Amino acid sequence: MLPPKKRLASVLAMAAAVMLLATGCSSKYAVMSPAGPVAKSEYHLILWSFVVMIIVVIIVAVLFIYVLARFRDKSDNPAPYHPEWEGNRKLETIWTIVPIVLVAAIAIPTVVVTGELENPPKSKNAPITIDVISARWKWIFQYPQQGIETVNYVEIPANTPVNFQLTSVGPMNTFWVPQLGGMEFSMPGKDLKLWLEASHPGTYLGRSGQFSGKGFVHMQFNVYAKPTSQFDAWVQQVKTTDPALSEAASRKLLMTAGLAKPESFSSYPSDQQLFAQADN
Incomplete structure (x- = not known):
């Protein structure tokens, strides 16, 4: 067992980690800093799941301490001794129902929120489409x-x-922008x-x-x-100042394994046969 000072230091370190996780003040915990409606809904699910799990931990800890104190082996322990005790219908019913309730408490909100997030809600701004290709x-990213x-x-x-x-x-890869929502x-x-959707302007890290x-x-x-307005201006700038992507360059970009620097093109070939050639 750790000395009291080390145990206290461990508890404080765990508390600091939980506080850091909850506040989302580090880029490592971007999921806890939602910046869009999808991410906020998922963030609330995470918090709710955390609350339910904390309840489970508290209940187990209390029962553990109670059992240690109530049934510990000592001469004046008033707890009855039942070596042939086979079961208790009341207790078995409780510890069967409680896990079902806890699982339902997590599963039902998750299913409801997932269904609500399947399609974007009505917005004053018309949605845009971006084709994403992982290579x-x-x-x-192609903007049709x-x-x-x-x-x-x-x-x-x-x-x-x-x-x-x-x-x-x-x-196969997984597209993920933690501050904007889940992965696909x-x-x-x-x-x-x-x-x-991003609720406000900003720069958000995405990754595989x-x-x-x-x-x-x-x-x-x-x-x-x-x-x-700035997005529309950026589109016009790309269309007027950046080079067009030729079919040969597009094929090389898709088929060549390696890193690529950020760049943009004023147009791109629409021949879908490029994908079949790249996959082969």
Whole structure:
């Protein structure tokens, strides 16, 4: 057993860690600093689950201390001794019902919130669509409505739902922007969907949330949320100042394994055969 001073230091360290986690004041705990409606809903689910688990810990700790004090072996212990005790219907009913109630307390809100987040709510701003392609070891973002493409960074208008359509060239990955919402898979030959929204302008870190090979740790990108007017100005700047992405360059970008610097293109080829060639 640890000395009293070390035990106190351990308790204080755990308390500090919990406080840091709860306040979300470190970039390591971005999930605890929601910046969008999806992330806020998931944040509340995390807090609710934490409360339920703390209740379980408190109950178990209290029962543990009670059993130690009530049934410890000593000469004047008044607790009856029942060596042939086979069961207690009342206790068995309690410890069967209580876990069911606790699981339901977590499962029901999770199912309800997940269903509510399946589609974006009505917004004063029309949603935009961004096609996301994960490749070896980079993220490619195509804007079909604007006709532009970016690599390893993405800009979105704030207070606007963004429909991400996810696919992959090569290994399966997981698209994740912790401060904006949960993660979704990107898989070859699939078109999976995820909507996110930034409640205010800012820069949010995104990354691959799943091990997919030696370069996955570098698959990070920034999400720049800007006011609608600044986003529209950025789109026009890309269309007028950045080069067009040729079919050959697009094929090389998809098929070449390696890191890529953030860049943007004023247009990109729409030939879907590039994906089939890259997968082969």
